Amino acid sequence: MTHDEVDALATGWRAAGMPATLVAALELSKRASRLTVLFEAAVKAELAELGLTYAEFEVLAALARTPAPHRLRPSELSKSLFITSGGTSNVLQRLTTAGHVERTDNPGDARSRWVQLTPDGLRLARTALELASRAQQDVLAGVPDEAVRHAADALRDVLAIIGRRRVR
Incomplete structure (x- = not known):
C-alpha cells in the first residue's frame, strides 16, 4: 500500500481516539482538497x-x-460553475471589457440576457483548454488510468449522496 501526507494526519487522529468513520x-476531505x-x-x-x-x-x-453560438444565461453559468451570481457578474465584467465575451438581449425573455463568446474569446478558450488539459495530464503523470477512473467513480458515488442534501 502506498502512503501520502494525509496518512500521517490520520495516524494522529486515530491516536487521539477519533472514530474510524x-x-x-x-481523509477523504483532505485528499480531495489536496x-x-x-x-x-x-x-x-x-x-x-x-x-x-x-x-x-x-x-x-x-x-x-456549449454548442455554437457558445452562449448561456449568467444564471446557468453560476449554477454550472458552483459560483455565486455576484462572482459570475464580476468575472463576466472583466471578460466583457477584455473583449472575450459579449452580452446580448434574450428575445425569448426580456428579463434575461445571454452571454456568448466572441471569436477572440473562443480562440482564447480553446488555447486555455489545451493548456489546462496538458497541465492536468502532467499532474496525473505516472498514475495508472484505472486508478484515475476508480477514484473518479468513487467520488461520484460519494457526491451522488451528499450532493443531494444541504450540507451545513
Whole structure:
C-alpha cells in the first residue's frame, strides 16, 4: 500500500481516539482538497501565461463547451460553475471589457440576457483548454488510468449522496 501526507494526519487522529468513520471522512476531505490544490496550481500556472484567472478560464471553458453560438444565461453559468451570481457578474465584467465575451438581449425573455463568446474569446478558450488539459495530464503523470477512473467513480458515488442534501 502506498502512503501520502494525509496518512500521517490520520495516524494522529486515530491516536487521539477519533472514530474510524470520522478518520475516513477526514481523509477523504483532505485528499480531495489536496487534489484540488494540485490541479488548480498546475492550471493556474498555464493560465497566467494567457493573462487569465482561474475563474475567467472556468467561464470561458463553460461557454466553449456549449454548442455554437457558445452562449448561456449568467444564471446557468453560476449554477454550472458552483459560483455565486455576484462572482459570475464580476468575472463576466472583466471578460466583457477584455473583449472575450459579449452580452446580448434574450428575445425569448426580456428579463434575461445571454452571454456568448466572441471569436477572440473562443480562440482564447480553446488555447486555455489545451493548456489546462496538458497541465492536468502532467499532474496525473505516472498514475495508472484505472486508478484515475476508480477514484473518479468513487467520488461520484460519494457526491451522488451528499450532493443531494444541504450540507451545513
